[in-house]
Amino acid sequence: MDDVRQIKDNEGHCIEDLAVGMTASFAKTVTEADIVLFAGISGDTNPVHLNQEYASGTMFQGRIAHGMLSAGFISAVLGTKLPGPGCIYMSQxxxxxxxxxxxxxxxxxxxxxxxxxxxxxxVVRTVCTVGQTVVIEGEALLMVPSRG
Structure with missing residues (x-):
């Protein structure tokens, strides 16, 4: 039974399965570790992300997460849920x-x-929110598999 479920988890939607209005979401609480690790992985060590003293003097009045860290959660939705495995991210x-x-x-x-x-x-509308606040909005273009 687990093998059957695993196979289904690895299958995304084909173009024939999709309809305008379909939606999916992914949520993640951003941690201090996520911010530090993303800085290391991406090389973006801007002190607005890592140094509280520096960030306190900015318009944000404190440290903020990298915008691309949050944008990465869009990739999680697209690659795992809608359309899911097999889709190719073409633009965003x-x-x-x-x-x-x-x-x-x-x-x-x-x-x-x-x-x-x-x-x-x-074409997919992409939105990231924290509570009711929109933090990122955009649009993605994806290539998806076909049964044909």
């Missing part, structure tokens, strides 16, 4: 609207807005 535009801080829970939501079946493409 992002507008960073508000800061994210350690302890905030970011919810990334993806909503299908357009299907281009002849090219196996799907």
């Amino acid at each position: 535009n992002l507008k960073f609207k508000a800061p994210v801080r350690a302890g905030d829970t970011v919810t990334a939501r993806a909503t299908v807005t357009e299907l281009i079946p002849e090219k196996r493409r799907v």
Whole structure:
């Protein structure tokens, strides 16, 4: 039984399965460790992310998480839920609207807005929120598998 479930977890939606309006989300609470590890992985050691004294003097009045850390949660939705495994991320535009801080829970939501079946493409509206506050909004273009 576990093997059958594992196989299904590795299968995403094909273009034939998708419809405008379909939506999925992924949520993660950002930790201090996430911010430090992302700085190390990405090489972005801007002190607004790592140094409280420095960050206190900025418009944010304290440390903030990397915008691309939160944007990465969009990739989690697209690659694991909608369309899911097998999709290829082709492009993404992002507008960073508000800061994210350690302890905030970011919810990334993806909503299908357009299907281009002849090219196996799907356009997805992407939004990240903390509570009711939009922190990132944008649009992604994906290539998805077809059964045909």
